[in-house]
Amino acid sequence: MSCISETMKELVKNSSGIRAMFEEGKRLARLRGAENVYDFSLGNPSAPPHEDVKAAVTRILNEESPTLVHGYMNNSGFEDTREKIAQSVNAEFGQDYGADNIVMTCGAAGALNVTLKAIINPGDEVIVFSPFFVEYAYYVSNFNGVTVESKTDESTFLPDPEDLESKITSRTKAVILNSPNNPTGAVYDEKILKRIAGVLDAKQKEFGRPIFALSDEPYRKIAYDGVKPPFIPSIYRNCFVAYSYSKALSLPGERIGYIIAPSDMDSFDEITCALNVANRVLGYVNAPSLFQRVAALCRDTAIDISVYEKNLSFLYSALTDIGYECVKPKGAFYLFPKAPGGDDLKFCALAKEFMLLLVPGTAFHTPGYFRLAYCVSYETCVNSIDAFRKAFDRAVS
Amino acid sequence: MSCISETMKELVKNSSGIRAMFEEGKRLARLRGAENVYDFSLGNPSAPPHEDVKAAVTRILNEESPTLVHGYMNNSGFEDTREKIAQSVNAEFGQDYGADNIVMTCGAAGALNVTLKAIINPGDEVIVFSPFFVEYAYYVSNFNGVTVESKTDESTFLPDPEDLESKITSRTKAVILNSPNNPTGAVYDEKILKRIAGVLDAKQKEFGRPIFALSDEPYRKIAYDGVKPPFIPSIYRNCFVAYSYSKALSLPGERIGYIIAPSDMDSFDEITCALNVANRVLGYVNAPSLFQRVAALCRDTAIDISVYEKNLSFLYSALTDIGYECVKPKGAFYLFPKAPGGDDLKFCALAKEFMLLLVPGTAFHTPGYFRLAYCVSYETCVNSIDAFRKAFDRAVS
Numbered sequence: 094m095s096c097i098s099e100t101m102k103e104l105v106k107n108s109s110g111i112r113a114m115f116e117e118g119k120r121l122a123r124l125r126g127a128e129n130v131y132d133f134s135l136g137n138p139s140a141p142p143h144e145d146v147k148a149a150v151t152r153i154l155n156e157e158s159p160t161l162v163h164g165y166m167n168n169s170g171f172e173d174t175r176e177k178i179a180q181s182v183n184a185e186f187g188q189d190y191g192a193d194n195i196v197m198t199c200g201a202a203g204a205l206n207v208t209l210k211a212i213i214n215p216g217d218e219v220i221v222f223s224p225f226f227v228e229y230a231y232y233v234s235n236f237n238g239v240t241v242e243s244k245t246d247e248s249t250f251l252p253d254p255e256d257l258e259s260k261i262t263s264r265t266k267a268v269i270l271n272s273p274n275n276p277t278g279a280v281y282d283e284k285i286l287k288r289i290a291g292v293l294d295a296k297q298k299e300f301g302r303p304i305f306a307l308s309d310e311p312y313r314k315i316a317y318d319g320v321k322p323p324f325i326p327s328i329y330r331n332c333f334v335a336y337s338y339s340k341a342l343s344l345p346g347e348r349i350g351y352i353i354a355p356s357d358m359d360s361f362d363e364i365t366c367a368l369n370v371a372n373r374v375l376g377y378v379n380a381p382s383l384f385q386r387v388a389a390l391c392r393d394t395a396i397d398i399s400v401y402e403k404n405l406s407f408l409y410s411a412l413t414d415i416g417y418e419c420v421k422p423k424g425a426f427y428l429f430p431k432a433p434g435g436d437d438l439k440f441c442a443l444a445k446e447f448m449l450l451l452v453p454g455t456a457f458h459t460p461g462y463f464r465l466a467y468c469v470s471y472e473t474c475v476n477s478i479d480a481f482r483k484a485f486d487r488a489v490s
Numbered sequence: 491m492s493c494i495s496e497t498m499k500e501l502v503k504n505s506s507g508i509r510a511m512f513e514e515g516k517r518l519a520r521l522r523g524a525e526n527v528y529d530f531s532l533g534n535p536s537a538p539p540h541e542d543v544k545a546a547v548t549r550i551l552n553e554e555s556p557t558l559v560h561g562y563m564n565n566s567g568f569e570d571t572r573e574k575i576a577q578s579v580n581a582e583f584g585q586d587y588g589a590d591n592i593v594m595t596c597g598a599a600g601a602l603n604v605t606l607k608a609i610i611n612p613g614d615e616v617i618v619f620s621p622f623f624v625e626y627a628y629y630v631s632n633f634n635g636v637t638v639e640s641k642t643d644e645s646t647f648l649p650d651p652e653d654l655e656s657k658i659t660s661r662t663k664a665v666i667l668n669s670p671n672n673p674t675g676a677v678y679d680e681k682i683l684k685r686i687a688g689v690l691d692a693k694q695k696e697f698g699r700p701i702f703a704l705s706d707e708p709y710r711k712i713a714y715d716g717v718k719p720p721f722i723p724s725i726y727r728n729c730f731v732a733y734s735y736s737k738a739l740s741l742p743g744e745r746i747g748y749i750i751a752p753s754d755m756d757s758f759d760e761i762t763c764a765l766n767v768a769n770r771v772l773g774y775v776n777a778p779s780l781f782q783r784v785a786a787l788c789r790d791t792a793i794d795i796s797v798y799e800k801n802l803s804f805l806y807s808a809l810t811d812i813g814y815e816c817v818k819p820k821g822a823f824y825l826f827p828k829a830p831g832g833d834d835l836k837f838c839a840l841a842k843e844f845m846l847l848l849v850p851g852t853a854f855h856t857p858g859y860f861r862l863a864y865c866v867s868y869e870t871c872v873n874s875i876d877a878f879r880k881a882f883d884r885a886v887s
Contacts, residue, residue: 096700096757097764098611098633105760108767135562142556150551159539163741165532199596199745199774206773214495231771236495237634303493344560346779348596360493363502367494370505374628376603377596381778382743 104231118450125448131477133465134450136275136426140396140468142343149390153383162383168373169365170197170351170380174389178351181392186324194356196368197380197388199348201311203372204335205232208307208352209267210375211367213238217266219307222252224429224459226275226309238266242458250277250420250429254288261296267305268293272322273312276457276464277429278405278422280316283323290329297331303359306332311350314341314395316424317402326355333358338388340426341395349384401426404467404474411478415485426468429454433488437463440488447480501628515847522845528874530862531847533672533823537793537865539740546787550780559780565770566762567594567748567777571786575748578789583721591753593765594777594785596745598708600769601732602629605704605749606664607772608764610635614663616704619649621826621854623672623706635663639855647674647817647826651685658693664702665690669719670709673854673861674826675802675819677713680720687726694728700756703729708747711738711792713821714799723752730755735785737823738792746781798823801864801871808875812882823865826851830885834860837885844877 095102122130153162169175175192183190198204213219215237221229223242230240243260244253257268270289272281281289293304308325313336316322326332337350354365372379379385408428409421419430432440437453437460444451444463454462467474492499511531519527550559566572572589580587595601610616612634618626620639627637640657641650654665667686669678678686690701705722710733713719723729734747751762769776776782805825806818816827829837834850834857841848841860851859864871 095760096702097608097760098614100611101608101764101768104767104771105763108763108770137562139557142560146560147551147556150547154544154547159544160536160740163539163543163743165534165742199778202773202775211494211498214497217495228771232773235632235772305493343557345562346560346776346782348775348778363492363494366502366505367498370501371498373505374501374625375632375772376599376629377774378599378745379743381596381745381781383780384778385743 100234117445121448130448130450131473131480132450133467133469133477134452136466136468138340138343138345138468139470140343140398140400143391143394143396145391145394146342146344146387149387150383152390153386157386162386164382166379166382167369168379169369170195171382171385171389174385177389178392182353186327188326188355190353190355193365194354196352196354196365196372197385198350198352198372199377199380200339200350201309201335201337202228202232203348203377203380204337204350204352205229205307205309206235206375207368207371207377208333208335209233209236209238210371211364212305213266216264218262218264220257220260220265220268222271224250224276224454224457224462225269226271227456227458229269239264241265245279248420250274250279251281251285252289254285254292257289258292258296261292261304263300265296265304267307269307269309270325271309273316273424275312275425276427276452277420278425278427279420280320280322280423283328286323286325286328293329293331303331307335308332309335311337311340312425315398315401315426317398317405318423320423322424326353330355331358338391342391343396344384347381347384349380349388351380400471401468404469404471407471408465408467408474412481415482416489417481417485426466428465428467429462430465432461432463433485435461437461440484443488444480444484447484449477449480449484497631511847514842518845527845527847528870528877529847530864530866530874531849533863533865535737535740535742535865536867537740537795537797540788540791540793542788542791543739543741543784546784547780549787550783554783559783561779563776563779564766565776566766567592568779568782568786571782574786575789579750583724585721585723585752587750587752590762591751593749593751593762593769594782595747595749595769596774596777597736597747598706598732598734599625599629600745600774600777601734601747601749602626602704602706603632603772604765604768604774605730605732606630606633606635607768608761609702610663613661615659615661617654617657617662617665619668621647621673621851621856621859622666623668624853624855626666636661638662642676645817647671647676648678648682649686651682651689654686655689655693658689658701660697662693662701664704666704666706667722668706670713670821672709672822673824673849674817675822675824676817677717677719677820680725683720683722683725690726690728700728704732705729706732708734708737709822712795712798712823714795714802715820717820719821723750727752728755735788739788740793741781744778744781746777746785797868798865801866801868804868805862805864805871809878812879813886814878814882823863825862825864826859827862829858829860830882832858834858837881840885841877841881844881846874846877846881
């Protein structure tokens, strides 16, 4: 008999597919040599961690009390760390935050789970924009919430405010925004954000209850061509920010990030207390302590994203030359082209024959596309083009 | 209007009480001087982190690739780390585990949440032994499980197998064991564990479904007088172990621990896959990466517990001399004496007048007692005795 829970059965089944692909990639690498397999399947940053990180760790271990550095603190994190991060956000985005507006978390994934735990009642609806990072649906389901999909404009991958409006009901508690976006690389501009804010504001009034925006921003520092993602709490009052240092400092394994809860959001005092308690009862207890202190020291630091920009520029031009159709991304490190031939599952299977590992759009609830994570070496990008050409030709023939 | 979820409202209310006490402690420290406040309320280790930890961090940063050290890995953790920890467990407890039996987690709290997510269906019952670490009930409720309390023998604080037997129903999915115990300091011996295993085995047969033991062991390395907590998977087959380095290395802020899932448990393959996925979808993603590697290097290291033993020996003798009734603990760093006068809430309020910060037994679902965390300086223990005497005299007068 099976011993695992019913919800896990479904999750394990889904994840077995991804795992099978992962294993297949490793098998191919053994068979053909790693240099002959073009693995664009994972969002694992290829840029090395920022060199300031090592210096920060060394300084902390030499200068601070180890009992403090590795010890428990308030579940929301070290107060001085939160204060420093608040100051950094204030300097960048013209806010007036203090330690009370920041909760340190185990990455952005922790930030989203803590925030959802704090606000979601069973049956509450959370809107996401397709294509979307599929873990959002699992996070919402952790709290017995219901994920509702709203579409994006396929020429820009920006949310469609009219569709959003039609999806909001009296059970809508939150809308997850993700810009720069995984998997499309879209960056929401001020104009679209103001339209979204307008819709949410009107619906808050109509239903007489708050609708929170949850802005998931692990890619905030990764935008190209001078694009700067707008700071959403400046545009919409009831907005949480979930930030992570995973990509900005290339530290995804360390699980360090934070939540911003602005003071002028509804029920602010109650919410910050709930976030603090949620961090504890979800078993995170607190964000990893040494890396809280590293984050404080490296708060204004970010890796050099020119390596990603070079890959993007090369791949976008090479792939569109071949005939791939793709909205040009403005941030993050993903391309989300249309699957040649139209069937993403079929195309990704075909691509694998040419040693290309890609993720079908179906995994992001958007069939007909595929995701290409270009956080790989430039060499891999260059060497992959012949395979992309062959896969394209075969798919459309 | 209130914006937080219904479950959080209750949690926030409860936690406000503890927070109020915490704030009161800080207020008293400001008012009377920290040295005149005897804070026995928190299980925050007073022993400094083991010195090997700093050496391990330095070695890892100097010798290993930073992209590996701070990067993503399999959600279960680095394979070489898991293999090394398995070998360490094998050497200590005569097992035959490999990397597949170990899942690295964000501490023991993460380990329990991941395990419960993997196995609990809504309405499933999880048995805990009172008095118990109250977070267990929150963890069970995270997955819509039902916490069922079973009593312990008040002369030993060991579980009562007959009471346990009477509490098991067809919905019982798991029993949480915690030895050395928070808050009582009891260590379950082999005899009681065999009786518990006998009850669970018989009930598994009766109901035709597995009943898992979840052995929560953050205090495994903290036992006194030559007592060695038995390794429970050797006694009961369907047993998970949740371990943490928080106390063994004095690193509670770093959130590093692991789950052991023995190969001979029911549905082993399905379970390890579910644990891996649960780590991801709960938003932990993976245990903090640098400290996974520290744990591998320091796997056989533990702090010197003689500081705790000295406090225990002094306090137990001094308090019982005054007239406090207390079962002598064999491990962890807590005393759980009867509240003089019988009313624990009243006694803890009274104790505060004498600058003693204690936690009422009610917080562990066991009124009539109080918890004293002696992971403080020896000086604090010695200086507190006069206050303990005065509080006792007042309570019984």
